[in-house]
Amino acid sequence: MRNKGVNYAKYGYIFSIPFVLTFLIFSLYPTIFTAVIGFTDLRGMGRTEFNFLKQPFDNFVLILNNPTFRKSLGTTAIIWLMNFIPQILLSLLLTAWFTTRRFKIRGQGAFKVLLYMPNIITAATIAILFNSLFGYPKGPVNDLFMRFGWLDAPANFHMQKWTARGVVAFIQFWMWYGNSMIVLIAGVLGIDPTLFEAAEIDGATSTQIFFKITLPRLKTILLYVLITSMIGGLQMFDIPRLFLWGGPDSATLTASLFIYNQAFSGSYLYNRAAAASMIMFLIIVVLSAALFHLMRDKDEAKFRKAERLRIRNAKKQGELV
């Protein structure tokens, strides 16, 4: 091939052009543009021209001192924690149950299909559906709870801060635990089965096997689930927006919803929204860096490091000679 003088390397570049161009135009440029807007006075409906501020960090200072934004960050964290802790515990428990050979649970396929199902349904639809389900004074949840005798009088879930947050967190939990479970089960199936066999022969109980073998081996995947969930949770928007529009009294106003409200619902404060977006962006970049570190090809990195070392040593020796 070579002697014909065909240089195939150029096709590597040619075939990457659509991706690179699209990324530059629709991803990188909007990112830089958002950052730039954060330093300007761009506000007002339909406006496109802007001036840079004399005090460039004004928007950032204003946003960071804005009590609503601070509260929204806290709300995002609270709702995420209220969803993630039960989510990871339940998905770990289900993973342990489904992968313990002693139990041989039947119908795993059907359970997986049903437990994962809420994840693919439009979040917007689910938010409005749950708004109706938790209706007051008449609603399916209130009706059921009263029928079972768990409630004496209908509860107004929408008007109380913690029940509203609880429902939003529950929806997130309900939509995502199936996903985490499938990911974790896949992780367990990836563990060398001889480890389990050896432990069984040594007389380990299934609890011991789970805590001493399965969990330590799942560390990377657990971290993956944690970080992707954090990145997703930070951007929680559809459900809090459509469930109660951030209410009652901003109890479910997440950071994304705050940004949306700044820019697109009446006030058109694009510069403030951009500054707040950039703060979120930085948090996500830090989390992504952690994920990147986790997902890089470890062997390849090791190999390249060794290679660099070898070249450096060779050079050093060359210098000495």
Add this chain to the structure above:
Amino acid sequence: MKSLKASTNITKTIIYVVCIFLAILSVFPFLVMFINATRSTFQIQQDSVSLLPSKYLASNWAVFKGKSFNPVVGFVNSMLSSGGATLCAVYFSSLTAYALVAYSWKLRQPFFTFILAVLMIPAQVTGIGFYQFMYRIGWTNSLLPLIFPAIASPSMVFFMRQYLMATLSLDIVNSARIDGAGEFYTFNRIILPIMKPAMATQAIFTFVFSWNSLFIPLILLTNSKKYTMPIMVSLLRGDIYKTEYGAVYLGLSLTVLPLFVIYFLLSKYIIAGVALGALKE
């Protein structure tokens, strides 16, 4: 030994009870939704949970006439934008992945590292810049900004690369070259068919993700003729439907129905795809 077996049986019973409870929890909200879509507002107010459908489907449907909620328009727009985005994402991600696997070029490794680095950068936090950009070039109220950005889908390139690394043998490429096939022809006629299984899985996820997305469509589309399904759904939260419970449930049902069909036809591949997505080795 006997007591161990007994305790295993008790544990197994607990497991089945919990799993069945969770399965009911997954289905129940949708069941209530579908049934209430056939009931009148009065019936729902009397008793909001019923296991028996009623006969008010048509009258609930009639409520939508002349109002802004138009499921057909939303369905068509969502089909166009999600379908377009899926085609773009699948084809160009495969092409980019092929470039990463089949050719050795100087920037190959840096380019792959770069793709890994931007894997998780979300469109949402750069929405302000994206909106201003689209506003300037007159692309608001158009489905194009929902389609073209999909050409650069880092996570799909990553997945496709892993798949190609495992399945592609360069001998095929070389023999195609000997037969005189051009590189682009080889990719379209020989490589793409090899990638079909991976493309199918990724296509499902891209389609569903794009179908469900709300934030970017919500900020770009203000003309109700361009609304996608999730924006259409958000109208049901408005005041005009406040007293029309039956109609709200019907509207929600209509948006869920296509997803249910996709899911129950393809659930095997979807579950396998979720599991695969997590395994990076």
